Amino acid sequence: MTMPSKFKYNSKYAIKSLTVGLFFIALLAVSLGLSHYLLTRQLTDVASKLEHEYEQRLLAAKAQMREVQAMLQENKETHCSEETIKLLKKKLFTQSDQPVPWVKFNDEDIICSAIGRWPIPPGGKLLSRDIDGHGLVKTTDVSAFSKQKVIYARAADSLTKVFVPVQSIGAVNRVLADCQACGGINIKANSHDWLSQNTDANPFASIEYQAKGSQFKYTLISNESARNLLWLTVFLLLLLPAAFLGFTLYLYREKIFKFYWHRRFVSAMKKEAFYLAYQPIIDTKAGQVFAVETLLRWRKKNGDCRETCSYIKMLEQDSVMPQLTKWMIKTALSELKSLLRSNQIARCSINISAKQIEQQDLLPYLQLLANNGYPVDQLCFELTERQPIESLQVIREFIAGCKQLGCRIKLDDMGVGYGGGLLIQQLEFDCLKINKAFIKIVLSEQNQPFLIRSYIAIAREMNINLIAEGVETREQALYLQELGIHLHQGWLYSKALPATELRTYLLNS
Numbered sequence: 480m481t482m483p484s485k486f487k488y489n490s491k492y493a494i495k496s497l498t499v500g501l502f503f504i505a506l507l508a509v510s511l512g513l514s515h516y517l518l519t520r521q522l523t524d525v526a527s528k529l530e531h532e533y534e535q536r537l538l539a540a541k542a543q544m545r546e547v548q549a550m551l552q553e554n555k556e557t558h559c560s561e562e563t564i565k566l567l568k569k570k571l572f573t574q575s576d577q578p579v580p581w582v583k584f585n586d587e588d589i590i591c592s593a594i595g596r597w598p599i600p601p602g603g604k605l606l607s608r609d610i611d612g613h614g615l616v617k618t619t620d621v622s623a624f625s626k627q628k629v630i631y632a633r634a635a636d637s638l639t640k641v642f643v644p645v646q647s648i649g650a651v652n653r654v655l656a657d658c659q660a661c662g663g664i665n666i667k668a669n670s671h672d673w674l675s676q677n678t679d680a681n682p683f684a685s686i687e688y689q690a691k692g693s694q695f696k697y698t699l700i701s702n703e704s705a706r707n708l709l710w711l712t713v714f715l716l717l718l719l720p721a722a723f724l725g726f727t728l729y730l731y732r733e734k735i736f737k738f739y740w741h742r743r744f745v746s747a748m749k750k751e752a753f754y755l756a757y758q759p760i761i762d763t764k765a766g767q768v769f770a771v772e773t774l775l776r777w778r779k780k781n782g783d784c785r786e787t788c789s790y791i792k793m794l795e796q797d798s799v800m801p802q803l804t805k806w807m808i809k810t811a812l813s814e815l816k817s818l819l820r821s822n823q824i825a826r827c828s829i830n831i832s833a834k835q836i837e838q839q840d841l842l843p844y845l846q847l848l849a850n851n852g853y854p855v856d857q858l859c860f861e862l863t864e865r866q867p868i869e870s871l872q873v874i875r876e877f878i879a880g881c882k883q884l885g886c887r888i889k890l891d892d893m894g895v896g897y898g899g900g901l902l903i904q905q906l907e908f909d910c911l912k913i914n915k916a917f918i919k920i921v922l923s924e925q926n927q928p929f930l931i932r933s934y935i936a937i938a939r940e941m942n943i944n945l946i947a948e949g950v951e952t953r954e955q956a957l958y959l960q961e962l963g964i965h966l967h968q969g970w971l972y973s974k975a976l977p978a979t980e981l982r983t984y985l986l987n988s
Contacts, residue, residue, distance in 0.1 A: 506721050510714035517709060518684035518701045521660045526688035526697040529654050529666075533646050534692055537632055539577065540643035544634035546570070547580050547641050557638065558584050559591030567593040581631070581642040590642075604671070615694070616642065617673060630668060646695075648674060660709070662702035669694035740793040748799065748806075752778045755810055756975035759984065760828070760946060760968045763960055768985060770826035770859065772968065773811045774975045775803070795832050795863075804835055805844055812853040814978035819854045823985055828859040828889060833868040842880040849884055856885025861912065862902075863891045871905055878907055889946075893934060903937060911938055915949020915969070922954055935963055 550570060556563045559582070571579060571593040582591045583599070590597040604617045614633040630646040651674060655661050663677030677700070684701040728735065747753055756776050762769040775794075777785040794800055811827055818824045835841065849855040860881060868874055878888050889910040890902060903911070913934055921931070938945040947959050950969030959967065976984055 502721075502725055506717060507714065510717050511710060513717075514706065514710040514713045515684050517713070518660050518706060519686055521658065522684065522686045522699040522701060523688060525654060525658045525661060526686065526699055529651060529697060530688070530690045530693065530695060532650065532654065533690075533695065536645045536650075537693070540632040540645050541634070543577055543580060543643050544632065544641040547582065548634060548636055548639060551582070551639060558587055559589055559596055563591055564593065564595065567591070578644045583640045583642070585638060585640070615645075615668060617668065617671065628673065630673065646673075660701055660705040661699060662705070663700035665698040667696045667698075670696075737793070737797070740790065741797050741799065744794060744797055744799045744803075747777060748803065753803070753806075754778060754977070755807060755814065756977055757811075757815070757827075757981050758968060758975040759973045759981070759988075760966055761972045762965060763956065763967055764965045768824060768988060769966060770828060771815070771824055771981065772828040772861070772975075773807060773830075775807060776975070795834070800832075801835055801838055801840065804829070804831060804841070808845070808858070809848060809853070812848065812855070812858070815981075816854060818982070818985070819857045824857075826857055826859040826887060828861050830861045830863055830891060832863050833874060836862075836877045837868075837870055837873050839873060839877075842877060842884075845881070845884055845886070859887040859889055859910070861889045861891035862906075862908075868902070874906060882907075903941075908941070908943060910944040910946060912946045912948055913964070918947050918949045918955060918959070918969070919951075921958055922952075931962060931964075 547567070547570065550566060551563070554562075554566060556566065563582070567580070567582065571577075579592055579594060581597075583589070584591070588599060590599055614635075616631045616633050617628065628648060629644045631642040632645045634641045646668075651664065651666070655664065663679075664674065665672070665676075665678050666674040678698070683703065683706045686697075686699050688697040688699070690696070754776050756774045757771040758774060759768045760770040760772060761767070775787070775791075777787075777790065779785060794803070807829055811829060812819070815824060815827055819827060831841075845855050845858075858881075862874075881888060887909040888907070889912055890906075890908045891912050892914045893911050902908075911934060913931065917931060935945060944966055945964050946966040946968060947964045948968045950956050950959065950967045950971050952971060955969075956967055956971055959965075973984060
């Protein structure tokens with residue numbers, strides 16, 4: 480014996496849970512992408528700042544080197560003497576905001592500066608030279624205890640070479656100290672590695688910034704903790720407006736859905752994507768076509784036809800339906816005019832809902848068509864039960880007006896929509912149509928034929944026709960004939976055909 484489960488599967492609850500889950504996943508993805516973008520922007524700004532400060536120092540260094548060279552030439556200094564050091568000190572005191580320049584006389588192997596003489600630092604390497612004769616030299620600052628690697632600007636003439644520092648690790652670190660998002664940096668000067676710090680980590684965000692005005696290329700890597708904090712901050716900032724937007728969309732989902740379909744229907748009408756197809760209704764006693772049902776078809780861009788069930792419910796509720804119904808009536812009467820007038824087809828059926836009838840603009844339109852020579856008297860309107868009837872009186876007036884014009888009224892999808900048997904008692908129909916759902920199971924073991932027999936009895940009592948739709952097999956057709964239903968519609972006889980193919984079908988049948 481199996482115990483009943485406490486929990487029952489609720490599809491609506493599952494869909495809502497899935498929607499909320501997808502919403503949070505999407506929000507996480509958006510916040511991740513946005514935080515990545517913000518980090519990238521921050522790193523780019525830092526690289527731009529490093530380059531800007533370097534360019535400012537280089538500009539000042541070139542001016543300083545020219546002044547030092549001019550001073551040495553003016554005083555005719557040819558080697559690093561005490562007088563030379565005094566001149567450099569004096570120059571440094573008058574320009575205390577500038578870095579300490581180095582001077583190397585061409586015939587000496589020492590460096591002369593305001594703070595004394597120094598041996599030439601090892602490992603010096605010329606990185607680049609510009610058109611003015613200035614160059615960039617990578618070496619070590621021997622005047623500092625930390626022996627930092629420094630890049631110097633260099634100016635050379637026939638007597639001396641003057642060096643002024645323009646880029647150092649200390650200057651870079653001062654900029655990085657204000658960047659909480661920065662985790663690692665690599666700087667290349669003219670394709671030569673100069674500085675590399677914390678570049679082994681797997682970066683969430685990194686940028687490569689090639690300076691336009693120099694030979695420097697900066698690679699900056701984000702800090703992991705800063706990344707996580709920024710991601711969380713962005714997620715929380717997005718959560719409230721996103722939740723509000725999601726809740727608003729949920730509240731107005733039906734209106735949004737209807738608006739979406741309305742725009743598609745309007746576009747389809749403008750592009751003439753709708754067309755009509757006609758499915759024959761066969762009189763099996765006479766062995767010929769009795770009438771046709773007009774069916775709306777929607778052509779895709781590739782020429783295929785959309786499934787009617789995918790849009791018909793929305794279309795019937797849309798504001799374009801009255802206009803589309805009028806187009807269907809006029810188009811059907813135009814395409815089938817000769818067939819109707821020659822009685823090759825007795826009737827042309829068109830589906831119509833109670834909502835359309837209640838707008839009370841169809842009868843004047845039908846009268847207008849009749850006045851212009853259209854065979855309105857051979858129309859048959861199939862009242863669908865997919866929508867409830869709000870005013871029986873308006874429906875009665877419409878039926879009465881139709882009968883005056885010679886139109887017939889048929890109750891479609893009998894037994895599966897609103898109203899059911901109540902409509903049969905309150906409205907005057909000329910024909911009843913049994914829904915294909917009943918025909919589908921007519922030969923199954925679960926079939927209880929008393930319901931179909933009751934429809935047959937009602938039709939006989941009212942002295943009206945009875946049509947079975949959805950007849951797909953020979954066995955179904957024979958069984959329905961045994962029951963006394965002789966008007967059949969379905970794929971056993973023919974699918975819905977465009978007007979030109981319908982004419983061919985009539986000639987061959």
